[in-house]
Amino acid sequence: MKKIIGALLILVFSNLFGEYKYPFKNPYMATILGSSTLMTDGVSEAVPTKVYKVKLPNSKEPPENLWYNGKFEFSLVHQKEKAPLIFLLAGTGSDYHATRMVLFQRIFYDAGFHVISITSPMHSNFIVNASTNKMPGMIIEDGKDIYKVMKETYNIVKDDIEVSDFYVVGYSLGGTSSAVVSYLDEKEKAFNFKRVFMVNPAVDIYSSAVKLDKELNRYTDNDPKKIGVLIDNVISKVSSTLKGGYTEITEETIYKLFENDVLSNEDMSQLIGLAFRLISIDLNYVTDLLNNMGVYVTEPVGKFTNMFPYFEKIDFADFEDYMNRLAYPYYKKKFGGNITLDQLLTTTTLKQIEDYLKTTDKIVAVTNRDELILNENDFKFLENTFKDRLIIYPYGGHCGNMFYIENVDVMLKFLKEGVFKYEN
Template sequence: MKKILCSILFLLSLSLYGNEEIAKWYESYPFPNPYDATILGSSMIMTPGVSEKILKKNYEIPTKEEGELPENLWNHHKFRFSLVKQKQKAPLIFLLAGTGSDYNSRRMELFQRILYDAGFHIISISSQMTVNFIASASRFHIPGLLEEDSRDMYAIMKKAYQLVEKEIEVSDFFLTGYSLGATNAAFLSKLDEEEQFFNFKRVFMVNPAVNLYSSAGQLDRYLNQVTGKDVRNLEKILEALLMKVKEEAKNEYVGLNSEGIYKYFQGNHFSEQEKAALVGLAFRINAIDLNYVSDLLAKTGVYTKVDEHIKKFSPMLSYFAKVKFADFGTYVDKIALPYYQKKLGKRYLKDKLIAESSLHGIEDYLKHSSKIVAVTNEDELILSKEDFSFLRNTMGNRVFVYPKGGHCGNMFYTPNVQVMLRFLKEGVFVNEK
């Protein structure tokens, strides 16, 4: 199956990579609505010939001593990741998950199948916004400052590779990610050029966030249009979702993530505003986790008492009342900013924090690094006009904007897959020969 897919991809690549050819493909793209694309398209393969199943092995890296974490985080003393390996010598690509997504999420699984068929070993790394990463791999337990996050990610990526390096033979190292994972990839590429551990050959960014704070604000606005910022309205939506995904939930809250929300979308009819709200809600669920877990581990005392003893099976839902469905902006204002002001001094202002949560901090690097390219969409839900201008002005012909797809809704569409694989394997991007 792998040989069949590769043959298809590279035969088509001879004529596919101009703007006109891609535009023709998008005349038949199945999700013209950006919300439909984001919710449905981001979780389905739209490329023929991709393997249905591949062998994958999960690993754990011990990072915390028993008793070092609160009891209700008892299962996060080890950092979890996965490896998909080729039988022969092959390039190794690190695959970075989007905001709040785990290494084994649906989107990561689809990427793994595509990249395996293209001949890569794959190490999959969870987002720094997941509970497992915050608890087991984050030094400060306060993610969001992208340079600091990249140092945490780089350290755990090295440990992951060192754990499996005797099992695989590697020719070169590559890096890719989607959404926040794409943004992380840019920072990691810069750090790796300084550290020179992996020496990444090429870096492919899929639908990156330019400014984490403004993107989060946009997603929150989608949700607030329906809830009116009223917690009671949000509770009603969550109750309906909990009923829908209860068969997957291990307690009142586990299992209610972006994938559970997107499953709820299928088979139901929603207005445009309601679709937008579901996209926003998927992000808000992660923000609730982020507020609670960061406060608990960094001992900021916002939602949990510093000396509070939380039992092993304390239900997470009971903390909703304390967190009050807090969004990412609340996380910045109540937890991240005060924490870093205490650490760095009161002169560390919010504008500085927001800037350090943005690609603007590595603008010069992005301008001059020829090994990094990015793709995004005209109807991208998390980018502003200023963000598009930044990408175009900074990366020039190393960024390509597809006509449709919402946020990550076309990652697995045939032309997108071909563009990605041709760059990773040959170093040739759109409109290059």
């Protein structure tokens, strides 16, 4: 039945908008091959970019072994003349200069925008320097932190650029956060955002995280030994590919390493799940350390402390572990025990601002019918909430088609003209 419904939806899309020619019909292949690939001709190879490393107000010195996160990092891509400014929000666990962020920066620069790029609230640099609770995942609280960062970063660069209007664009978790900061700005009006573009947003970040964890667990049974073998394969590939130097093993690193391999759906599913699991492992460790929770880190950690025992103790912890072992105990204590886990999980969803999202015409969203992080209830929420401010493309997986020329054209037409429609 689901296949029939999917086929009908694709047929309706084709009839309404014309044939959609995105090349990857497999959602796993689209996610791995497309999500970091520019499929738009004529985009500048390099754009004027300035990187900032700053001490934010009220930020504290990080623990010794997180010394490299001593300052908050962000970037500015700037026009020479007066122009609109886009705040670009990174996907889950990604930083301001991830490959996907850089591709967006190049596209937006050529389209005539300034761009301030902001790291994900689930990245260690953001958690250490900009997170109020040091325990991300509650989207309104995270949104407040991002909004503060927006104000601070703009204040730092405002004397160097002339801005006509303010916009927000985010993908994945950044797409979710885009809606939240727009909601917050309606009251404070520090920017009075003109338009907001959400790319492949999560509706409920907890349920989306569980779906991604299942991509790994489906084939490994969440067995640490099997996951360990998979990670060893990735590390081995990194070692054989790099010619000296250091690289951070991220989602994009993993996808890049295996993009030329012949992979089965099982292989691709595991890689996508593993990429997210590495984010969860880091999240478990960093939040435990910063909040002195004692779940994994039970002894003082120095700059040169052997970290293997701590990572071994984390034992490939996933996002559910994070919520159950760290976030819930933290917030339960903060609220004096007057909160259940189910109540906490309601803070991870866009449904908190449903009324606002239904009534504002400045926010639009795009996603894909084969999106890996959404379930049927999520699609219903998006359709009922955004109505004609939502485009669901038939293919693309998770963020796999966001740099495809037809998607880019839709995005830029909305940002520049306020017109939101797909034309083939």
